[in-house]
Amino acid sequence: MIYLTIIVLSAQAPILWFWFYWKLFSLNEVIFYIIFPAWFFCGILILILSSVLISKIFLFFTNLIHKPKQGVFTISKKDKDYCYWSLRAIIKKWPIWLIRQLSLSFFEILAYKIFGIKTSFSNALDNAWVDCEFIRLGKNIRIGQGSLIMSNIIVGNKLIIKEVNIKDNVIIGAHALILPGTMIADNTIVDSNGLTLINQKLDPNSIYSGNPAKKYATHEILPNKNELKEIISTEDPLKSLDKSFLLEEVKELSVPFHFYIITGIVIIGFSFIIPAIIFFITLFGYISPFLFDFPLSFTSFLNPNIYLTMICIPLIFVALYLLHLFFVALFTKFFYKLADERGASQGIYDRNLDESSKALDYYHFRSFLMKYPVFAFSRSPFPWLLNWELKFIKSNKIGKETVLEETFLHSHIDFGKNCYLGTSSHITNHLVDGVYGSENLTFIGVSIDDNSVLNSITGGLPGTEIGKNSTLLPSCTTIKFDKIGSNGIYAGFPAKKLTKDEIAEYLGGECDGE
Amino acid sequence: MENNENPEELGSFDITKYPITTNTFRWSLTASIITALLHILSFFIPSVMIMTFFNFAMDSFFFHWRVFIIFVDIFAWWGIYLLISLFLGKMTLIILKMIHMPREGLFKANHNNKDYRYYCLRYSIKKFIFWIWNNFCFPWASNLAFKLCDMRADYKSTLFDGWSDLEFIYYGNNMMIGQGAVVLSSMIVRINNCDYLLIKKVVIGDHVVLGGHSIVAPGTMIGKGTTLGIWAVTHVGQKLDPNWIYIGKPARKYQPTDKAREESKKVLIRRLVDTNERIPFDLESFEGKKEI
Numbered sequence: 001m002i003y004l005t006i007i008v009l010s011a012q013a014p015i016l017w018f019w020f021y022w023k024l025f026s027l028n029e030v031i032f033y034i035i036f037p038a039w040f041f042c043g044i045l046i047l048i049l050s051s052v053l054i055s056k057i058f059l060f061f062t063n064l065i066h067k068p069k070q071g072v073f074t075i076s077k078k079d080k081d082y083c084y085w086s087l088r089a090i091i092k093k094w095p096i097w098l099i100r101q102l103s104l105s106f107f108e109i110l111a112y113k114i115f116g117i118k119t120s121f122s123n124a125l126d127n128a129w130v131d132c133e134f135i136r137l138g139k140n141i142r143i144g145q146g147s148l149i150m151s152n153i154i155v156g157n158k159l160i161i162k163e164v165n166i167k168d169n170v171i172i173g174a175h176a177l178i179l180p181g182t183m184i185a186d187n188t189i190v191d192s193n194g195l196t197l198i199n200q201k202l203d204p205n206s207i208y209s210g211n212p213a214k215k216y217a218t219h220e221i222l223p224n225k226n227e228l229k230e231i232i233s234t235e236d237p238l239k240s241l242d243k244s245f246l247l248e249e250v251k252e253l254s255v256p257f258h259f260y261i262i263t264g265i266v267i268i269g270f271s272f273i274i275p276a277i278i279f280f281i282t283l284f285g286y287i288s289p290f291l292f293d294f295p296l297s298f299t300s301f302l303n304p305n306i307y308l309t310m311i312c313i314p315l316i317f318v319a320l321y322l323l324h325l326f327f328v329a330l331f332t333k334f335f336y337k338l339a340d341e342r343g344a345s346q347g348i349y350d351r352n353l354d355e356s357s358k359a360l361d362y363y364h365f366r367s368f369l370m371k372y373p374v375f376a377f378s379r380s381p382f383p384w385l386l387n388w389e390l391k392f393i394k395s396n397k398i399g400k401e402t403v404l405e406e407t408f409l410h411s412h413i414d415f416g417k418n419c420y421l422g423t424s425s426h427i428t429n430h431l432v433d434g435v436y437g438s439e440n441l442t443f444i445g446v447s448i449d450d451n452s453v454l455n456s457i458t459g460g461l462p463g464t465e466i467g468k469n470s471t472l473l474p475s476c477t478t479i480k481f482d483k484i485g486s487n488g489i490y491a492g493f494p495a496k497k498l499t500k501d502e503i504a505e506y507l508g509g510e511c512d513g514e
Numbered sequence: 515m516e517n518n519e520n521p522e523e524l525g526s527f528d529i530t531k532y533p534i535t536t537n538t539f540r541w542s543l544t545a546s547i548i549t550a551l552l553h554i555l556s557f558f559i560p561s562v563m564i565m566t567f568f569n570f571a572m573d574s575f576f577f578h579w580r581v582f583i584i585f586v587d588i589f590a591w592w593g594i595y596l597l598i599s600l601f602l603g604k605m606t607l608i609i610l611k612m613i614h615m616p617r618e619g620l621f622k623a624n625h626n627n628k629d630y631r632y633y634c635l636r637y638s639i640k641k642f643i644f645w646i647w648n649n650f651c652f653p654w655a656s657n658l659a660f661k662l663c664d665m666r667a668d669y670k671s672t673l674f675d676g677w678s679d680l681e682f683i684y685y686g687n688n689m690m691i692g693q694g695a696v697v698l699s700s701m702i703v704r705i706n707n708c709d710y711l712l713i714k715k716v717v718i719g720d721h722v723v724l725g726g727h728s729i730v731a732p733g734t735m736i737g738k739g740t741t742l743g744i745w746a747v748t749h750v751g752q753k754l755d756p757n758w759i760y761i762g763k764p765a766r767k768y769q770p771t772d773k774a775r776e777e778s779k780k781v782l783i784r785r786l787v788d789t790n791e792r793i794p795f796d797l798e799s800f801e802g803k804k805e806i
Binding site: 032033036037038040041103105106121122123124125126127128142143144145146147169171172173174175187189190191192193207209210211216217219221222224225228229236237238241244245246247248257260265269270272273276277280283284408424426428432433440457459461463475477478479481482483484485488490493494495496497 | 528531532533534535536537538539540541546550553554555557558561562565566567568581584585588589592620641645654675677684686687688690692693694696698702703704705706707709710712715717719720721723726727729733735737738739741744745747756763771774775782783784785786787788790795
């Protein structure tokens with residue numbers, strides 16, 4: 001409800017903006033069409049700013065009622081801190097979502113500043129996921145592709161919130177994970193794929209690497225410019241390399257592109273038809289006569305109907321968007337059923353693409369089908385609808401109260417009740433050993449039992465089974481056909497169970513993992 | 515994987531120990547303005563079409579026949595938006611290339627450096643092109659976008675799951691990039707507390723599979739048929755032989771691809787993670803398996 005209220009309220013400023021435009025130029029003037037795109041772009045920026053400000057107001061009152069605290073909290077509706085933490089997350093979702101969709105890094109940092117995070121405009125973090133509370137950033141920080149800066153983590157049924165502090169000139173490599181409570185001193189480099197532990201303190205001027213991250217050198221090992229230039233010649237490698245090094249003898253693939261394109265057009269395009277018709281009817285049958293035709297003056301605002309219309313407009317647009325998503329799911333369900341009946345069930349297959357194989361075609365088709373719907377739902381402002389969608393398509397079994405964050409999910413990955421799956425995780429149902437060959441495509445689902453917690457960037461290869469109440473720490477990845485037991489905490493690749501001492505080390509003594 | 519505990523022992527410089535960082539940059543004002551202009555201009559014609567649709571088709575009468583073929587119009591709006599945005603993006607790239615030719619090398623990561631400045635501009639525009647295609651979400655559309663960015667790629671590779679840099683990369687035929695894999699042709703190098711940008715061409719052969727979350731550093735050459743395992747990282751200028759499986763950090767040889775393929779056929783093995791036991795895995799009795 002709060003979420004919807006924020007959307008509705010933040011839409012008021014752009015509505016006024018377009019109303020002003022409508023009054024300024026009449027619809028049939030040439031100038032209307034010429035300036036419209038620029039006006040529209042500004043409208044979106046205004047929407048972003050107003051959503052940030054309105055969230056800030058909500059946040060201010062929430063924080064007055066309950067001050068955000070660091071610490072270890074139980075995940076239950078009775079725990080006040082946990083409830084307010086999720087409330088804060090919901091309040092911030094809409095503006096942050098809008099900004100990330102449009103990849104406007106300037107506005108992202110502005111929003112962070114407005115939300116009260118210490119950061120600087122000289123930071124580059126638009127490729128990463130950075131939590132938006134309890135983060136303290138210095139200047140000139142570069143954060144790599146797909147890295148995660150987390151100030152909260154879920155372990156078992158506990159939520160750990162701890163401030164992350166990153167000082168000036170820090171470089172964090174691609175896919176590095178910074179867990180809560182980490183303190184990174186000036187000029188330090190965290191290598192790609194590194195994982196810092198909870199409450200870990202990194203020294204200044206050093207290089208950290210590995211999972212878990214260990215210091216392995218100081219800046220002295222870094223080369224000077226001439227040394228590096230010697231090692232890296234600027235000669236074009238394509239000229240020096242042998243042809244047999246790169247080129248495989250030609251094999252023509254048989255991929256039924258026409259099939260994909262037709263279904264793609266049906267799913268994406270046709271799902272817009274009814275929402276588009278309703279859009280035009282609303283715009284010209286409702287918004288225009290009931291709002292835009294009124295003069296933009298003080299007297300109009302004395303009319304209560306104006307307010308009603310202004311509240312209804314964003315609601316109608318949200319409804320249209322949901323309608324579009326519903327049609328996407330509906331069409332996908334139809335095609336998925338078609339492919340599922342004819343295609344291969346789980347097992348191990350040849351991936352000989354040079355001969356056309358029906359099983360393989362349907363297998364590829366099925367993965368293609370899942371692409372847009374999952375993408376559309378999980379990247380929408382309402383990602384919790386993904387559970388409904390996957391159950392509706394019947395590709396996955398998903399238990400009650402399971403939370404799926406923004407991530408891509410394949411078919412045949414089944415969740416029990418009350419599970420949690422973090423951002424950017426990569427659980428997969430298929431594995432390819434080499435591009436070509438016989439019996440090199442493993443296509444088996446993954447099953448995850450009740451109450452399991454899979455943190456961000458965790459993953460599993462086909463055939464993995466995860467028991468009850470187990471927790472996978474970030475970057476934990478299982479290998480093919482792994483079976484993970486119950487009640488444990490797992491980390492690393494390949495996944496291994498942590499002993500008591502290791503748990504204390506990983507979690508920085510914050511929580512015993514019981 | 516091998517961490518050296520004593521930093522003192524590392525006297526001379528070892529490229530394999532060099533940390534693989536990233537190439538993110540702060541958007542300059544020029545880049546933001548150009549991107550905003552591209553957004554605005556590419557929306558120009560579609561917006562005219564959308565806004566005038568009602569006047570032509572409905573004209574105060576709600577159920578005109580034109581309404582029922584609205585999907586044709588929707589595709590037209592979309593198609594024109596995509597084509598114009600691509601065209602404009604490509605034109606800007608060509609102009610930038612005419613002003614300053616992209617080249618490999620080591621440049622100071624500072625907006626006063628011409629190479630770095632134009633590198634950032636190019637990337638901002640390429641990001642715009644990819645933003646359009648990513649929101650459109652036809653998997654193979656990204657291959658076309660790669661081609662537009664002057665890179666070699668074919669349509670049958672799956673390139674859409676990872677984060678790939680957008681220049682100085684040669685992709686072979688029929689290759690695969692796993693979920694979240696990162697292909698870097700440029701990265702930040704820190705020398706005497708000063709950031710430099712290293713740009714070096716990456717060459718990837720035919721039929722290469724890059725595993726999930728693997729990272730390819732600038733200057734890497736990967737031979738045909740090679741697989742880079744999950745979470746593996748190559749070092750700067752590494753050369754991977756053809757037809758091998760590489761794992762670890764920095765990537766090292768694990769098994770020839772053919773051997774691994776033959777062995778995986780013999781018997782399926784399941785690892786019990788808690789006890790580290792290995793038991794045969796029976797496909798038929800797998801719990802999660804659905805009968806179709």
